[in-house]
Amino acid sequence: MSDTQTLIENRPPSVATLFLERVERTPDAEAYRYPVPAASGAGPDDWKSLSWGQAAERVYAIAAGLIDLGVLPEERVALASSTRVEWVLADLGVMCAGAATTTIYPQTNAEESAFILSDSESKVLIAEDAAQVAKARERRAELPDLHHVVVLDPAGVETDDWVLTLADLEARGKAYLEKNAEAVKERVAAITAEQLATLIYTSGTTGRPKGVRLPHDNWSYMAKAIAATGLVTKDDVQYLWLPLAHVFGKVLTSGQIEVGHVTALDGRIDKIIVNLPIVQPTYMAAVPRIFEKVYNGVAAKAREAGGAKYKIFQWSAGVARDYAKVTQDNFRRTGTASAPFGLTAKHKVADALVYKKLREAFGGRLRAAVSGSVALAPDIGYFFSGAGIHILEGYGLTESSAASFVNPGEAYRTGTVGKPLPGTEVRIADDGEILLRGPGIMEGYHRLPEKTAEVLEPDGWFHTGDIGELSADGYLRITDRKKDLFKTSGGKYIAPTEVEGQFKAVCPFVSNIVVLGADRNYCSALIALDEPAILGWAAEQGLAGKTYAEVVAAPETEKLVQGYVDRLNEGLQRWQTIKKFRLLPRDLDVEHGELTPSLKMKRPVVERTYQHLIDAMYEGSREA
The missing domain is CATH 3.40.50.12780 (ANL, N-terminal domain)
Incomplete structure (x- = not known):
């Protein structure tokens, strides 16, 4: 043993x-x-x-x-x-x-x-x-x-x-x-x-x-x-802001007790940027929305600083992604995270110009960040990886005590959720659903035996409701929620979160996007923009002083977003492309019930709230 x-x-x-x-x-x-x-x-x-x-x-x-x-x-x-x-x-x-x-x-x-x-x-x-x-x-x-x-x-x-x-x-x-x-x-x-x-x-x-x-x-x-993963040591300092009412936050408190490291606690989200340089964590856990907001904020600052600075940022972002992809691929093949001389030289320049400041914003000592709850857009993951902020995606559910998979330290692979924790078993069902078994799986749902029986087999296998793929060496990639997959009227299956993730990587102004198209003859999208980023852009376009709702209603904004939608569509299969979109008059939030407290989107709520916009996008379309 x-x-x-x-x-x-x-x-x-x-x-x-x-x-x-x-x-x-x-x-x-x-x-x-x-x-x-x-x-x-x-x-x-x-x-x-x-x-x-x-x-x-x-x-x-x-x-x-x-x-x-x-x-x-x-x-x-x-x-x-x-x-x-x-x-x-x-x-x-x-x-x-x-x-x-x-x-x-x-x-x-x-x-x-x-x-x-x-x-x-x-x-x-x-x-x-x-x-x-x-x-x-x-x-x-x-x-x-x-x-x-x-x-x-x-x-x-x-x-x-x-x-x-x-x-x-x-x-x-x-x-x-x-x-x-x-x-x-x-x-x-x-x-x-x-x-x-x-x-x-x-x-x-x-x-x-x-x-x-x-x-x-x-x-x-x-x-x-x-503790057995070796990802955390007794010398670490964890910054914990995640809601402890959520299983992701709660599991981190258990790991800390076993390992014995320091945890700094403050759940005020508006204090994260202020606290990071003070706490100087060596590791932290977050949800993708935090990394997306940091990425959008850095891009917005570079754009506001003028054309040359923005070009440097765009170049540096491209170098970061290329460097991350090459070094991760080389590590997978040879065990060494190396890159060709030319790319390494570019990376060194970009590090001095952009990446170093980014690492300082995270406190300067961040060894790794764990991301969970929902999928992180791979291009955003590659950007941070190349900038020296290593985001280890993990995966789990409340029903599996949160941590079922996590990327293994240096051997992490962006776009995957890594390997199962020691003691956890996984298999992929015939329809692609991820099944889990192990000591982390729940006893069942409280006072709901029939609901428990729907997801928990007598032999202990738990049906996650997520669709995924396992690599030959055991890395899991989540492709979508089983219930979120939809089929167009043309018979093509669409994984909306995959398309949504790609859009977040190409558009620095997006906050949330909902891809639609179930039983329709084309895909459409509802898009909410990041308020600070879009208002900064609006000021440069002569729209200073306008409210967020006024800015998103402006023709200039629609033209801007259309450009990013066109760029997204270039990389999609024809049946995945977004034919129409509508900009939302406000961002999605917890208060209106469109996001859960862990920032997962409630698609049915969003669709009900904005049914009039959805109907407008399909008005007059011929259904098959």
Whole structure:
């Protein structure tokens, strides 16, 4: 048996056990960093740290506080908060009490929050602030199981027998531990691998969210498997801004406990650009939209700086892509990431002019970035790869505890999601669907046995709903969502995300694109533009002072985008080409329900909202 197999097969029953082991091994080592607003209210945030030992004090107090409130093993404690250090401490507190965390995105409205709280039968809600408490109060009559609300930021919150602060909970916990010193360790020792640890409700692109039941063993396996990849070391500094209510963010906290590195937490997306040079992470995880926005922003700045600077950027971007493709191909064939002398010389010049500044914007120490949730356009991946920002695409679902595949370090291949994590099996069904089996797969959907049976075979194979291809040496390429594939009236199958990804690579102004054409005789698209980028361009065209909606309605903008659509079409099969498009009057967003909190597009919602534009594009067309 290999060392990796031994590491994974001899895993403890829970991450709570791993946490206790980590605290015992390195109590004084730094565990978490978190921002505290400057006392004056102005200027940069002051970053503070917690050692593993300090974190444990708070985790044990939270766990004991929950025990004192009467929370029993496997009973649910809901967490409705943005990403912050208290989220991690609370989640660990829930686990160390033997209970199970139900995650709720802070953006979730009162109705859906109440559904999740009710369906999960959560006994306690840990709420971030007054806004989250208000949602629970509004629906209290519908939530007979919800006995207490614990608030992290008590400003503007009236406490009573039902609502207490996190400080109150920790004080109760400390008092409880004075009388029952071993209570938390006893709860942890009693946890079994099959016991429920987390109930994550998929935000879903259609219908009511389903609760995905993830037992303790899923997270223990993930922690050991992530460590076994060797991608992360104890000396790393992770910058974690992803929503911890999402499985992608949550799995990163498990891996960190096993490896023992530092994690800096701040879920404020508008602070990412400010925080990166301060935190100087060695690795971070993100969704493709972040990389697309950085790429569009760099392109826009270069264009605004004038013709010569923009030409240098375009040349450098081309060199980066060529360099990445050649070095990745050579590494695959020879094990060395080499490039011909001429291309290497060009790359050195482009590095001094463009790439170095880009790396500095990411903090200057970024060894690798992991991208997941949705596919990254390969040309954007190649650009960053050639610029020295190595994006390792991964793949997984809530139902598979997030991390089923990841690209293997130096041997990464842009356009693929890499190889399965140690211990995970994969096969491709006859219709191209990706099937997974292994210790990361969910127990099933909460209280939905018929839905579980639709996706989980009796022998453990899970139907992902994604279409993919495996290379001879085990690299997986995702081609589309099974349900997103459509057939034109001419009988041709279209994978819309493939076309959408190619457009994002050729058009630096795009934010979101939806390719349509099911049962129609040609493809069309709804296109939303990146507001800062297009307004910058508009100012150069004499449209300064116009709103975003006015700019996208201008004939000059339509002509600009038409040029990029024409360029896209040159590289497509005839039946894939975009014959017509419409520019949207605003970008797609979470607030209007068009994107999930993890920024996945809800196609049915977009199509319903803009049905009038879709009808206009097909008006008078002859259907086969």
